[in-house]
Amino acid sequence: MNIENTQSQMRKGVLEFCILSIIKRGEVYPSDIIDEMKKANLHILEGTLYPLLTRLKNAELLTYRWVESSSGPPRKYFSLTEKGAAFYSDLQSTWDELANAVHAITQNGQSISSNNFNQ
Amino acid sequence: MKKVININFQGRVIPIEETAFETLKQYIESLRRYFANEEGKDEIINDIENRIAELFTEQLKKGESCVTDAHVDAIIASMGKPEDFDAVEAEPTSSQSQKQYSQQQTYTQFTTDEPRGSLHRNGNDKILGGVCSGLAHYLRIDPTIVRILFALITLGGFGAGVLLYIILWIILPAKPLTTNLKKRLFRNPEGKIIGGVCSGIAAYFNIGVWIPRLIFALPLVLGAFTGIFHNVFNHDFDPFPNILFSGFGGTLFIAYIILWIVIPEAVTASDKLEMRGEKVDLESIKASVQEELQGVKGRAEKMGEDFKVKAQAWSEEFKNTAQAKAQSFAADAGPAARRVGSGLGHAIGVLFKAFFLFVAGIVVFALFIALMAIIFSGAAVFPLKNFLLEGFWQNLFAWGALCLFLGVPVIAGITWLVRRISGAKSSNRYLGYAFGSLWLIGLVCFICLIVSIRRSFDTRARIKDDITVVQPPSGKITVKVADSKVKYYGGWFRGGGILTIDEDSLILNNVRLRVVKSEDSLYHVYSIRYSYGNNPAIAERNAGRIVYQVHQSDSTIYLDRGFTVSEDTRFRNQRVLVTVAVPMSKRILIDHSVDRRLSWDEIKFGPHDYYYDDDDNENSSWWQSDVEYVMTPGGLERLDKDRDNDNNNEESHKRIQEDNQKKEDRKYRYKKDSTENKQEKKDSVKAVKTGYREDEHKVENNESGNTESDGKSSISFLSPFQQMLAIGN
Numbered sequence: 001m002n003i004e005n006t007q008s009q010m011r012k013g014v015l016e017f018c019i020l021s022i023i024k025r026g027e028v029y030p031s032d033i034i035d036e037m038k039k040a041n042l043h044i045l046e047g048t049l050y051p052l053l054t055r056l057k058n059a060e061l062l063t064y065r066w067v068e069s070s071s072g073p074p075r076k077y078f079s080l081t082e083k084g085a086a087f088y089s090d091l092q093s094t095w096d097e098l099a100n101a102v103h104a105i106t107q108n109g110q111s112i113s114s115n116n117f118n119q
Numbered sequence: 120m121k122k123v124i125n126i127n128f129q130g131r132v133i134p135i136e137e138t139a140f141e142t143l144k145q146y147i148e149s150l151r152r153y154f155a156n157e158e159g160k161d162e163i164i165n166d167i168e169n170r171i172a173e174l175f176t177e178q179l180k181k182g183e184s185c186v187t188d189a190h191v192d193a194i195i196a197s198m199g200k201p202e203d204f205d206a207v208e209a210e211p212t213s214s215q216s217q218k219q220y221s222q223q224q225t226y227t228q229f230t231t232d233e234p235r236g237s238l239h240r241n242g243n244d245k246i247l248g249g250v251c252s253g254l255a256h257y258l259r260i261d262p263t264i265v266r267i268l269f270a271l272i273t274l275g276g277f278g279a280g281v282l283l284y285i286i287l288w289i290i291l292p293a294k295p296l297t298t299n300l301k302k303r304l305f306r307n308p309e310g311k312i313i314g315g316v317c318s319g320i321a322a323y324f325n326i327g328v329w330i331p332r333l334i335f336a337l338p339l340v341l342g343a344f345t346g347i348f349h350n351v352f353n354h355d356f357d358p359f360p361n362i363l364f365s366g367f368g369g370t371l372f373i374a375y376i377i378l379w380i381v382i383p384e385a386v387t388a389s390d391k392l393e394m395r396g397e398k399v400d401l402e403s404i405k406a407s408v409q410e411e412l413q414g415v416k417g418r419a420e421k422m423g424e425d426f427k428v429k430a431q432a433w434s435e436e437f438k439n440t441a442q443a444k445a446q447s448f449a450a451d452a453g454p455a456a457r458r459v460g461s462g463l464g465h466a467i468g469v470l471f472k473a474f475f476l477f478v479a480g481i482v483v484f485a486l487f488i489a490l491m492a493i494i495f496s497g498a499a500v501f502p503l504k505n506f507l508l509e510g511f512w513q514n515l516f517a518w519g520a521l522c523l524f525l526g527v528p529v530i531a532g533i534t535w536l537v538r539r540i541s542g543a544k545s546s547n548r549y550l551g552y553a554f555g556s557l558w559l560i561g562l563v564c565f566i567c568l569i570v571s572i573r574r575s576f577d578t579r580a581r582i583k584d585d586i587t588v589v590q591p592p593s594g595k596i597t598v599k600v601a602d603s604k605v606k607y608y609g610g611w612f613r614g615g616g617i618l619t620i621d622e623d624s625l626i627l628n629n630v631r632l633r634v635v636k637s638e639d640s641l642y643h644v645y646s647i648r649y650s651y652g653n654n655p656a657i658a659e660r661n662a663g664r665i666v667y668q669v670h671q672s673d674s675t676i677y678l679d680r681g682f683t684v685s686e687d688t689r690f691r692n693q694r695v696l697v698t699v700a701v702p703m704s705k706r707i708l709i710d711h712s713v714d715r716r717l718s719w720d721e722i723k724f725g726p727h728d729y730y731y732d733d734d735d736n737e738n739s740s741w742w743q744s745d746v747e748y749v750m751t752p753g754g755l756e757r758l759d760k761d762r763d764n765d766n767n768n769e770e771s772h773k774r775i776q777e778d779n780q781k782k783e784d785r786k787y788r789y790k791k792d793s794t795e796n797k798q799e800k801k802d803s804v805k806a807v808k809t810g811y812r813e814d815e816h817k818v819e820n821n822e823s824g825n826t827e828s829d830g831k832s833s834i835s836f837l838s839p840f841q842q843m844l845a846i847g848n
Contacts (some may be wrong), residue, residue: 031170045199047150050166054159073129073169073176 129172153201156295305385483532516568523561580658591674628681637700
């Protein structure tokens, strides 16, 4: 049991949730997601992001449209579908519960809002 | 100083340093392999490539003249290498669709931790259904070993292996499994001669490649040599040449074929490393890829690989759509129904595939055997050609039919097999068209040939020759076949009436003997010569060219053993029918030489005197050589038959018994005589004067009550060939 493994397991759990939160705010280009997550100090490789997006898209949680780009090939802009929005709100509530529970256990104190954890 | 090349990347022309391009290519390749089992992997790769292209364009816009190594390295670092992904996503992230497979996911995790978890078919490494490699994965042994075992079970157990395989194929679920072996046996496409088997073995055991080659080739070469010498000196022909199918060399030949089929070819760089047992990571792949690129074959192989990747992508896509459809349908019907539905569909699909492969395999195998037979019997059949074919067109058609009608499917089949073995799934359309049209030309040639040969057999002519017979005073006639001066050695074509063949003539023994009832009280002998031809004139000419002699000496009629057909007459199914008409209550004995030198079914005992038209409209009764028959109103009857039912005709009975007694003696003597004669030199006339021949003579005299001169009667006991000479003189 090494620490890195545990850390990555922890990060992995929230990754999808974070990505969906970013997309929920509006159409977004994958490298913008990377940038935003990087800013929040949550590093993700593009090589990891693309498969994840594809999977979410195949599950009909995301949809995309092609946008012509001045700086290269056309880009795919992703947005949430209705199904995706429902999925997101499920995750949101699960996260809230989980965050509360974790906080309660680790701080041994009052439950707090999940917003402290979530960007 | 670095070489800069232009590449077309995602629809853009990108100038890139060659080394940077290699790095990029390896990177994409590694991603491809990493995502190989991912649903929608092409989309992922495409997205990543797109992003890379975008980053390149940005670089170029900044004023860089080309993409450099440093750029590519930076991009790869930001995209992440497959090794880096592992840390982040050892297990697939959950999405709604994947929740359905949560059970399977735990499986995945379980098997990655403990690869020996459960038995699956391996979707990653398969020749047919991945059963063998799944089993091997379970047992943690090389899939090749399992495949060879399966092949042996199939060959030895008359298809039990196939059945077992199909059952396992249906039962076991498919799963992409990663190899759990450090070293695997591959066929090595670099430096291969036939299939790369030897080269792969050498790489596996890390020995010089000449060692396995020598082991495989030496017995085969020796076998081939002995086989050829055997054929040349013994004039023996074996339609299945023992070069390939017997002995130690043959075993190795088959072993090689099996290995060729079951051992996968080391196509990708990682395969090649596994072949040598090196650790597979990106660095070693890079090293090996670079090494490979230096080779001459590098580029061609890459092309093949790309081709293969495309084909796989296509089939993957097709599979995915089909699966998605089935799953969406099944999702409505509930999970249980989904399992049943896909299971059944899977089984049916497998059975279809197996059936198709089975049929195709048999066809290919049959064609292969046919080609082999044609090639190896070519030498023997070749001379026959001149006797059958007439003129330029028939020859042309014959060659066309041989090369195109038979050769093309064989070559196409072998091509298909090789492609199948080497893993290329899609075939070149134009190649198919080319093969198809060549084969059609071959078919036309074949039909033309058949028609044209058929026309040569259009008309039949028949020439009847009466042979004057001196009526034997003994009331008994004996029929023998003369020995001939040429010692015939037979080939496989000896059947079918063809006795032997040399450069310009063909000796046929298409000779039949028929015994009928005589119309009057005399013996009659006549021969009918038959031949076919394009038209009556030619047919008659052909029949007229048959020289077939029937001689009489005393009460013995000698038939020629065969007749010669010269090359310019050609083989037109010439045949001779010799008819012996036996008058009422006279006897006939057919010597065993007739039986032996003509063949059984060509001797007919017809009750009526009619010309025979077809081979099988004559009901030949069973009869024996060296047995005397007598002509009765009801047909021929055995003389010694009466001996069994005693109370028939007292008088004749007595006579018959005597006759039989004599005949027994004579038969014994004759046998002794003829066997001895065979050993004697043919022209030694002295051999005639042996004691028992005089006995024989006496017997015959007693029997017939006839007085004959000693000299004349002894001639009849000469060997048949001497007899001929004597008469000729």
